[in-house]
Amino acid sequence: MMKPQISPLIEEQEAPFTWPEGGLTRVPYRVFSDPEIFALEQVRIFRGPVWNFLCLEVEIPNAGDFKTTHVGETPVIVVRDRDGRINAMVNRCAHKGSLVCLERRGNRKALTCVYHSWSYDLKGDLTGVAFRNGINQKGGMPKDFDLAAHGLEKLRVNTFCGLVFGTFSDETEPIEDYLGEKMRANITRVLGKPVRILGTHSQLLNNNWKLYAENLRDAYHATLLHLFYTTFKINRLDMEGGIVLDDTGRHAISYSKQGTFTKEAPEYREKEIHSVRSDAKLAGPELLETWPEFESGVTHAIQSIFPTLGIQMTLNSLAIRAFVPRGIHQSELSWTYLGYEDDDEEKTRMRIRQSNLTGASGYVSLEDGCIGGFVERGIVGDTDGQAVLEMGGSEVATLEGSRATETSVRGFWKEYRHLMGY
Amino acid sequence: MAKEEKRQQIEDLITDYVHCIDDDRLEEWPAFFTEDAKYQIISRESFDQGLPVGIMYCESRGMLEDRVFALRRANIYEPHSYRHMISATKILDSSNGEYRVQTNYHVVRIMQEGTVSVFSTGKYLDRIVFEEGRPKFKERLVVFDSRRVDTLLVIPI
Numbered sequence: 001m002m003k004p005q006i007s008p009l010i011e012e013q014e015a016p017f018t019w020p021e022g023g024l025t026r027v028p029y030r031v032f033s034d035p036e037i038f039a040l041e042q043v044r045i046f047r048g049p050v051w052n053f054l055c056l057e058v059e060i061p062n063a064g065d066f067k068t069t070h071v072g073e074t075p076v077i078v079v080r081d082r083d084g085r086i087n088a089m090v091n092r093c094a095h096k097g098s099l100v101c102l103e104r105r106g107n108r109k110a111l112t113c114v115y116h117s118w119s120y121d122l123k124g125d126l127t128g129v130a131f132r133n134g135i136n137q138k139g140g141m142p143k144d145f146d147l148a149a150h151g152l153e154k155l156r157v158n159t160f161c162g163l164v165f166g167t168f169s170d171e172t173e174p175i176e177d178y179l180g181e182k183m184r185a186n187i188t189r190v191l192g193k194p195v196r197i198l199g200t201h202s203q204l205l206n207n208n209w210k211l212y213a214e215n216l217r218d219a220y221h222a223t224l225l226h227l228f229y230t231t232f233k234i235n236r237l238d239m240e241g242g243i244v245l246d247d248t249g250r251h252a253i254s255y256s257k258q259g260t261f262t263k264e265a266p267e268y269r270e271k272e273i274h275s276v277r278s279d280a281k282l283a284g285p286e287l288l289e290t291w292p293e294f295e296s297g298v299t300h301a302i303q304s305i306f307p308t309l310g311i312q313m314t315l316n317s318l319a320i321r322a323f324v325p326r327g328i329h330q331s332e333l334s335w336t337y338l339g340y341e342d343d344d345e346e347k348t349r350m351r352i353r354q355s356n357l358t359g360a361s362g363y364v365s366l367e368d369g370c371i372g373g374f375v376e377r378g379i380v381g382d383t384d385g386q387a388v389l390e391m392g393g394s395e396v397a398t399l400e401g402s403r404a405t406e407t408s409v410r411g412f413w414k415e416y417r418h419l420m421g422y
Numbered sequence: 423m424a425k426e427e428k429r430q431q432i433e434d435l436i437t438d439y440v441h442c443i444d445d446d447r448l449e450e451w452p453a454f455f456t457e458d459a460k461y462q463i464i465s466r467e468s469f470d471q472g473l474p475v476g477i478m479y480c481e482s483r484g485m486l487e488d489r490v491f492a493l494r495r496a497n498i499y500e501p502h503s504y505r506h507m508i509s510a511t512k513i514l515d516s517s518n519g520e521y522r523v524q525t526n527y528h529v530v531r532i533m534q535e536g537t538v539s540v541f542s543t544g545k546y547l548d549r550i551v552f553e554e555g556r557p558k559f560k561e562r563l564v565v566f567d568s569r570r571v572d573t574l575l576v577i578p579i
Contacts, residue, residue, distance in 0.1 A: 199468045199475025204572045227496045283491070284484030332570065337475040352474050353481070360571035361463070361478045367498050369574030374500075 019422045020386055024410040025394045027387040029379040032208040038328045040420060045307055046072030048419045049172040051158060051165035053309040053322050054078045054088055056336065058162060058195055064107040064122065070324045071166060076155065077101050077111065078164060081122045086159065088166040089124035089152035100152065111152075124152035160184070161191040163309075163320075179305065180246035186253050186303050189294055190313055194341040198351060202334045203360040205323070207372025209308065209331040212323050213412055215368050216302065216310045219243060219254040219403035220391050225371060228363040230268065231280050232288065234258065234315065235300045235364070238265035242400040249396035249411030250306035254403060258299035258315075259292075287353050290315040304408070306415050314364070316347070317354040329376055335359045389413075428521070428557075432550055433511050435557045436525050440506035443578065448493070451578065452486040455559045456551065461486060463564040463579055466544065477575060493576050501534040504541070504577055520560065523548040527564075529579055531572075542566045542579060 134140030155166035241256030310321030392405025464476025531541035
């Protein structure tokens, strides 16, 4: 596998970028708009020692099944080989760079580029070149043309609980170590038995990908921006809950237990907070019909795996949230709703009704679709300003018993700075 | 009631529906449906695969009312409106007083700050019944063509 040169972008910048004073409590707005920083992220984050979410195993169950996706901005094919292994490779023909797979998903015996019929096996190795020996002994490729040197660029693949990840870096530790014990425990809880896909759609966010990465980790905004949570007592900061981080702080879980709500905390009645109607009742209360699915009493858990994966458990609505950059100022968030193979009809119906809570129309998530755009429009042209992340102090640490903190957001930036060299 | 009259009433129902939404008379929206109606907005990709989860799902008039309540009083988003354009309505078949009907649509979204864009295209797949001589949606599936929603979807289509 050819290793890309890490370009000396920092040294060549006219206005070299340095992180401001204040460490993790400050995030310079420039990281959301600078084209050189965006280009460096493609190398240092997406081709760095990280596991990038690619797809679910259930999306490619049979030999020859493939899905196309992106790692950063790089187009990638994920495919199930004949021996059952999953391979991933860059969707870029070794000849002249065309996409090899044009569809989002399908099934193929081989991967053949439409342009000149260069053909690759399901491992990404080049097996055939049209007119390699010319026609009528004229033309053709040089005798010493080595097929083995012109395969598709490969990613290493690791899977965990049916999640398929890819990495470009030889340095990336095995997925189990990358996740750590606490993250594995939650993933195993949610995805530890066979799943089936209930539905999927995506959302175009008019904001830099990192603004959604922050949003996903941010328990602070959840019950203030998403009034539906608070109004209908699905998730509130006056319920038992906490933030769990892995040892590095780069992964996080924000969770709460609905059953522990007893009394509204006075902080929710402070006049600066949007008024929460505590007398509101649903005309269709079947929306929130739920059963205690997980023994721990946790009824809400949003898990973030660095860099761009979210795993959602909102009552019984389970979903994968995966996002990719689409240029500097946009990103695409994909929602995949899951149930279990052994769900009965009643459970499936509850999951279907609860799916109203999240997604592009989600009662408790639709604001996330626009809030990143509000930040983008607020900071436009501001290359010196900074966000202030002091909620919960300046540390990056697990916090049990309270979610009035931005510790998990600081955890994202800690890893970001580490990989970017800032 | 003559067949042509029924057809006219069905077309009026579908036209009045889009005017109700475009004119921001959303409080009248649930009344277009029967009490136990199903309303779903789902991507064509999911619909074609027979998957049950889309992006908006109501299975009673109460759930429709909650969508209106939430967008008026609980959700936060930048003000915008829709302008629907719909195709001619095709009655696919009818039996036992229930009409299966298809109408194609485009929805343009107009943001308060001025941006105008094609927000969604797709088809309405309806099952329409007559209650006391007036047509209502027993089921309205809004099958949208692209899997991708720009920013968010809060006003029903």
